[in-house]
Amino acid sequence: MFGPDAALPHRPARIVVAGTSGSGKTTLAARIGALLDIEHVEIDSLFHGPNWTPRATFESDVEEFIARPSWVTEWQYSLVRDRLADRAELFLWLDLPRRTVMWQVIVRTLRRRFGRTVLWNGNIEPPLHRIFFDRDHIVRWAWNTYRSTTERVERLSVRCPELTIVRFHSHRDVDAWIAHQLIPQAR
Numbered sequence: 001m002f003g004p005d006a007a008l009p010h011r012p013a014r015i016v017v018a019g020t021s022g023s024g025k026t027t028l029a030a031r032i033g034a035l036l037d038i039e040h041v042e043i044d045s046l047f048h049g050p051n052w053t054p055r056a057t058f059e060s061d062v063e064e065f066i067a068r069p070s071w072v073t074e075w076q077y078s079l080v081r082d083r084l085a086d087r088a089e090l091f092l093w094l095d096l097p098r099r100t101v102m103w104q105v106i107v108r109t110l111r112r113r114f115g116r117t118v119l120w121n122g123n124i125e126p127p128l129h130r131i132f133f134d135r136d137h138i139v140r141w142a143w144n145t146y147r148s149t150t151e152r153v154e155r156l157s158v159r160c161p162e163l164t165i166v167r168f169h170s171h172r173d174v175d176a177w178i179a180h181q182l183i184p185q186a187r
Contacts, residue, residue: 004166004173008181012090012164013038014066018075019094020149021142022105025074028094028174035182038070045120047077052123085156091165093153094174098146105142 015032017025026042033040046062049055062080065071066087075084075091085091111117113125131137135144157165168174 004168004177005180008090008164011036013070014088015072015090015092016075016084016088017072017092017094018149018153019096020101020146021138022108023094023096023101024104024171025076025094028092029072029074031178032092032182033072035178036070036072038072039065039068041065041071041073042120043074043076043080048120048123050121050123055121081152085160085163088163091153091156091163093149093165093167095150095153095167095169096171097169098143100170101142101146102139105139109138 015029015038017029017032019025026044029042030040032038043062046065047054047058055061058077059079062083065073066083073084075081109125110128112119113128116124118124126134126137131139134140153165153167156163166177168177
């Protein structure tokens, strides 16, 4: 595992971004896709069908896009995590403090809910009161699964020692790394 000062041996073409729900995976993946001019595939859009039901084509859709020569996506969903990591050339890990993640997921959830933001396949955030009884509510999910990302990344680093893993502890780390590592390669 490398810190944010890690040098890249070459311009990456297949990138996964890991982190707890609400850590900013999708935002970072989209940013990197734009900087490197590679396709960002938002994995949530492949997973969630109408009414938050899993799409039957999820795995085959993932297989189709990871066969492409270049892409960036989020490292989520146990069904496909290993396949994503096995095809990736670069693994970025948003290992932000819990307080940062929780603030971000709460603000994002409130903004989406009050704005009635349409997400994937017509879905919108559920009513806020559901946080009290739905154990899978995104805010509770972020809190309860916070430590599991670390465990998964540690297992991955043993399973795939050749994979470059860059760990970020703050948004400042991400910005500095992008400025020093990706922007020169994007030119």
